[in-house]
Amino acid sequence: SQTIHQWPATLVQPVGSPLSLECTVEGTSNPNLYWYRQAAGRGLQLLFYSIGIDQISSEVPQNLSASRPQDRQFILSSKKLLLSDSGFYLCAWSATGGPGNTIYFGEGSWLTVV
Amino acid sequence: AQSVAQPEDQVNVAEGNPLTVKCTYSVSGNPYLFWYVQYPNRGLQFLLKYITGDNLVKGSYGFEAEFNKSQTSFHLKKPSALVSDSALYFCAVRDTDSNYQLIWGAGTKLIIKP
Numbered sequence: 001s002q003t004i005h006q007w008p009a010t011l012v013q014p015v016g017s018p019l020s021l022e023c024t025v026e027g028t029s030n031p032n033l034y035w036y037r038q039a040a041g042r043g044l045q046l047l048f049y050s051i052g053i054d055q056i057s058s059e060v061p062q063n064l065s066a067s068r069p070q071d072r073q074f075i076l077s078s079k080k081l082l083l084s085d086s087g088f089y090l091c092a093w094s095a096t097g098g099p100g101n102t103i104y105f106g107e108g109s110w111l112t113v114v
Numbered sequence: 115a116q117s118v119a120q121p122e123d124q125v126n127v128a129e130g131n132p133l134t135v136k137c138t139y140s141v142s143g144n145p146y147l148f149w150y151v152q153y154p155n156r157g158l159q160f161l162l163k164y165i166t167g168d169n170l171v172k173g174s175y176g177f178e179a180e181f182n183k184s185q186t187s188f189h190l191k192k193p194s195a196l197v198s199d200s201a202l203y204f205c206a207v208r209d210t211d212s213n214y215q216l217i218w219g220a221g222t223k224l225i226i227k228p
Contacts, residue, residue, distance in 0.1 A: 042220055043218070043220055044158075044204070044218045046215055049215065059215075088155075090157055100163065100208075102148070102160050102163060103160075104160060105158040106157050108155070108156065
């Protein structure tokens with residue numbers, strides 16, 4: 001069966017410091033990968049999605065970037081964090097193919113920028 | 115533009131009573147509809163989806179949803195609520211016009227009282 005792992009679960013970072021959140025998927029190949037941010041415990045905002053290595057799309061302009069160094073690895077980064085980057089970050093995956101494919105989420109990472 | 119609406123910010127139900135969490139959508143083509151549940155400080159869990167076929171879709175934890183094309187609705191239901199059903203519920207529709215990403219509702223907080 002497929003599993004998704006996301007880490008770290010929580011982190012507190014000072015303003016201006018770098019960020020690296022990692023996500024890996026097991027039990028599947030060539031998945032679509034996603035990074036979402038959830039603010040204030042409600043709305044989900046798609047940050048990045050990737051349909052393959054070196055194929056990453058950004059949905060919103062921001063202080064963050066994403067990379068996919070391996071087929072099942074997706075990394076969210078920042079060179080210099082802002083206070084507004086605080087939030088709950090969710091990695092997700094889906095199989096390639098039609099619009100009926102389900103998106104499956106990791107357990108999330110709480111980021112607090114101080 | 116495609117959209118999804120969850121008109122209730124919060125739903126309160128007594129344990130043992132039936133529950134309904136409402137979702138309406140707007141799409142230009144065939145709808146691909148999803149329900150997810152999120153427990154506090156956790157990632158989203160997939161409950162069920164409608165792609166085609168039977169209008170009544172059954173999912174995890176005893177939940178079901180009824181697709182109603184004429185009313186453009188996809189309400190989530192459960193015959194008998196449990197206290198453990200208390201969580202945040204998200205409805206989503208696939209954006210088939212552009213990049214096939216999920217368009218998310220704002221979420222409905224479900225509170226089941228003993």
